Amino acid sequence: MSTGSITDRRGPFGPHLLFGVVAVLTAWAALIAWGGFVDDPGSYLRPLAVLGALLALSGALLRWSGIPRWLTALAQLALTTLFVSQHITGSLLPVGGTAGELWQALETSVRTSRRYAAPIGDQVPPVWPLLVVAGAAVLVLVEILACTLRRVPAAGLALLAAYALPSGVLDDGPDAASFVGAAAGFIVLLHLDSRDHLLRWGRSVGPDQDTLWRGNPLREAMRAGAGRIGVTATALALLVPAVLPTVGVDLLDLGTGSGNGDIRIRKPVADMRRDLERGEDVPLVEVLTDDPAPSYLRISVLNRYTGDEWSSGDRDVARDDRADGQVPLPRGLSDEVPRTTYDYDVSISEDLDSTWLPTQYPVSAIDAPGDWRFDPATMDFLAADGGLDTRGISYTMKSLSLDFGTDRAFFRNSGAGDTSEEVRRLPTTVPPIVRNLAREVSAGGTTDYERALLLQRWFRQDGGFTYDLRQAPKGTGNQTLAGFLARDGRVGYCEQFASAMAVMARVLGIPSRVAVGFLQPDPVGKRRWVYSSHDLHAWPELYFEGSGWVRFEPTPAGRVEDVPPYTRVAVAGGSDDPRGGPTAASSATSGGTGTAGPSAGPNRRPEIERDTGSTTSADEGGLPLPLLIGGGALLLLLVAGIAALGGPSAVRARERRTRLAGTPDDVWREVRATAVDLGLAWPAGRSPREAGAFLLDHLAVPTDRPAERPRTGAEAAPEAADALERLVLAVERSRYARPGSVATLERTSATEDGALVVAALQAGVTPRARRRARWIPLSVWRR
Structure with missing residues (x-):
């Protein structure tokens, strides 16, 4: 048959x-x-x-x-x-x-x-x-x-x-x-x-x-x-x-190494570079804490810069300065700075072999087994016993979260006797390009604090820098520093960014040093977080009267997505965008060098965000083209099915409700997300007022049956234009006003104004753009 x-x-x-x-x-x-x-x-x-x-x-x-x-x-x-x-x-x-x-x-x-x-x-x-x-x-x-x-x-x-x-x-x-x-x-x-x-x-x-x-x-x-x-x-x-070569990042983001092998930290900067280049991500420190968002965990501080390298320098470790109870507050910190105390239970894995004890900064108390002592000038903890290291130990500490605000009250210029000479000293061999750029970039600042803000902003936004561990030069000496800052350079990793900003700060007379530790942990359970070898990081710390030693973050958003809250202060026509976009003062602030990055350097950020997708961090490695094509083909149908069933649309609706009910900044983020969904080219790195001027031309009157080609602009939608003006003012007040001076009714007003602006933006595009924004909301994937 x-x-x-x-x-x-x-x-x-x-x-x-x-x-x-x-x-x-x-x-x-x-x-x-x-x-x-x-x-x-x-x-x-x-x-x-x-x-x-x-x-x-x-x-x-x-x-x-x-x-x-x-x-x-x-x-x-x-x-x-x-x-x-x-x-x-x-x-x-x-x-x-x-x-x-x-x-x-x-x-x-x-x-x-x-x-x-x-x-x-x-x-x-x-x-x-x-x-x-x-x-x-x-x-x-x-x-x-x-x-x-x-x-x-x-x-x-x-x-x-x-x-x-x-x-x-x-x-x-x-x-x-x-x-x-x-x-x-x-x-x-x-x-x-x-x-x-x-x-x-x-x-x-x-x-x-x-x-x-x-x-x-x-x-x-x-x-x-x-x-x-x-x-x-x-x-x-x-x-x-x-x-096919083995790659550091694979299609499903699955681990590639065995996970074994010690992470040794004896000479912090050199050891960090070596351990980051290992490729495998090894869990090193686990913390149990009531801190809702733990971040920087400091291992060591490097005070001395010789022109060839950074080192810990001379340390004052007395017999009584032990890690067995209460410890003094850092020098220079005002008693008036608001603070919150968090408890930490720390467990170090057998893979972390360090003679420096990882701690939060600052801490008010610590209890660690063994003879660990602290230097009062740096408040980092080192082993006094030659056979002592961190492998497998557990200890407790109390961390202080400091709220410096954004009113500059605790960032006064330091005096000559506030710090040791070691954190101000520069070798005579520092290249001229370092000294010249330090003065040019900070020319718009009137205080040491403003000059430090301009340095940070230049590295993250205006200078055309790219984070790339693979292409980064080795070392932090003068020769490496000159090449890193040159117009055809400006590619490096956290070691070069921290070193360059610290040296340039000393050129300006600001006490500075380099700290080494961990950047950001990952949650692994309720109140539990893990720092791994891929979280190793370096950053500069600068000294001001009233705040003492505080960290800055010059490493671009390819590695570090956010900056300390007290550094988001407007100065010289712009402020630090935590996403690392260019500011409105790019050229003027840097004396003509603000956009002098490599002519064809990787990951250059355009001044306007367009719907071209996001780029991956340069340090995360790349995928071979066959794997990329194959992976896209494998997941395309399933992703399309989820989108068709309304998954992203439901997520987007929940985000909108949450943001519109939040602070003026939350409402402003919803306005930006709506613009991205509708295909409007949001001006990256601009102030809320500049972005508001851009949005003004896209507003239309919200109606039940919007037109195919609606009239847009301030005259076409005067109520929405007024709401946008009020919202911009509320955002400016929430970001830049003195704490406690913003009216309590501002949140309610921002919610209503934000909802009207969102509706007006939706009414100002074609029905096709609205449908695309509803079913394929780009902001769900682009943060």
């Missing part, structure tokens, strides 16, 4: 089911190759096996029923989305709060995969949601391509991308059984596909010839034109991994 063509919708059901089963088994076999990423591969393989069975059965039924191919593909995509949502969140529909929960699960998985090396165990937040989502994308893509669209060779390319990922990332490569299973299944798919094409021309002759397995499957596959392409893809799966 003839079995019939698989694509003959009036034929038997069996061939349709057989094709679907072979397709999902082939894709599932390819996904076994990802088992090296986790200790328990079943955490993602078991649910994907269930999903594969559902896809095979439902796909066969849909194709057998004869409905259009596009509708079959859409139904399979919807089924995959519902299954993933149910398995991860317990709810079928990924809308509203469920969409937020799903997104949060994926963010947690990504953080875990970046922090811990493969294989990732169950002692840390799970990574299986990321593998389930990516694996589901592979399954549904292969099923749709091979069975519904009948593009088996294209499905082979998807299998190749899934297999090539662990081949280029895991040290031991993928399981050989995975490749054998996937390759065998792919050959069977080619056989079934080529046979089906032949049967369209008629029934085979002979009583024993008309079977599904007639002839040699490999020979039939090679005879078919599409088969040649598919077999070539299979061969490439064997050849590509042999020449």
Whole structure:
């Protein structure tokens, strides 16, 4: 009896089911190759096996029923989305709060995969949601391509991308059984596909010839034109991994190293560069704290600059200055500075071998085992016992969070006797370019504090600098510094940025030093945070009467996204944008050098943000083009399905409600997000008043039935223009006014004005732009 063509919708059901089963088994076999990423591969393989069975059965039924191919593909995509949502969140529909929960699960998985090396165990937040989502994308893509669209060779390319990922990332490569299973299944798919094409021309002759397995499957596959392409893809799966270099960041953000090996800190700056270049991200310090947002954890302070390097210099460590109780406040800190105390329980891993004790700055008390002592001038803690280090120890401390405000009250110029000569001294060999740029960049400042703000802003925004660990010069001496500051340089990492700002501050007579420690921890549980080797960082500390030693952050947003709150103060026509965009005073402030970055340097920021997507941090490494293309193809359908079901739209609506009910700054962020969603080119790095002037031309009168081409501008929408003016004023007051001077009713007014401005911006674009903003809100992905 003839079995019939698989694509003959009036034929038997069996061939349709057989094709679907072979397709999902082939894709599932390819996904076994990802088992090296986790200790328990079943955490993602078991649910994907269930999903594969559902896809095979439902796909066969849909194709057998004869409905259009596009509708079959859409139904399979919807089924995959519902299954993933149910398995991860317990709810079928990924809308509203469920969409937020799903997104949060994926963010947690990504953080875990970046922090811990493969294989990732169950002692840390799970990574299986990321593998389930990516694996589901592979399954549904292969099923749709091979069975519904009948593009088996294209499905082979998807299998190749899934297999090539662990081949280029895991040290031991993928399981050989995975490749054998996937390759065998792919050959069977080619056989079934080529046979089906032949049967369209008629029934085979002979009583024993008309079977599904007639002839040699490999020979039939090679005879078919599409088969040649598919077999070539299979061969490439064997050849590509042999020449594919291992990369530091992979398609799914999964760890690449073994996670073992000590991080030694004896000579802090040199050791930090070495440990950052290791590639693997090793957890080093875990803290349990009531601090809602712990950040900089300081290890050591470097006071002495010789022209060749930074070092700790002379230290005054008395026998009584031990880390066993209360410690004095730092010198120069006014008693009037508001402060909040947070408790820290610190545990150091066996991988951190340091003779300096990681602490918050400042602390009011600390209790650490062993003979740890502090230098009253720097308030960093070092081992007094030659055999003492940080490996495996635990201790407690009380951290002080200081609120300096933005009214400059605690940032007065220091006197000659306030600090030691060592933190002011400069060698005579400092290159002229360093001295000249320090004076040019800070020319608009009238106090040491304003000059320091201008230096920070120049490094982060106006000077054309790029953060890139791989291209950064080695060292912090005069020769490196001159090349780093030159017009054709300006590429470096935190070591060069911290050193350059500290040296330039000393040129201006501001006491300065370089601190080394950790930048930002990752949450791993309730009140628990982990600092890892990739969080190692360096920053400058400057001294002012009233505040004492305070940190500044010259490293650009490619590495550090935010700056200390007390440095967001308007000076010389602009203020520090924490995102690192250029300011309105770029050229004037820097004496003609503000935009003198490399003519073709990487990651140069334009003055206007456009809808071109975001760039990754230069220190995070890059992806080979085949992996990038393959990964995009694997996830495209699933992402499109979630978008079609309203996931991002629901997230965006929740964000809007939260922001409009918040502070004037929150409302202003919602106005910016609305502009981004609508495709308006928001002016990056400009003040609220300058941005408001730009928005004024895009306002229209909100109506129930907006026009196709609405009239826009202040005259067309006077009420919205007035609301925008009030909102800009409220934002300026919240940012720059003296604490406590902003009216209590301002938040309510900002909420109402913000809602009107948002509605007016939506009314000022075409219906097509509004629909795109609703279903594809770019601000959800662009922060």
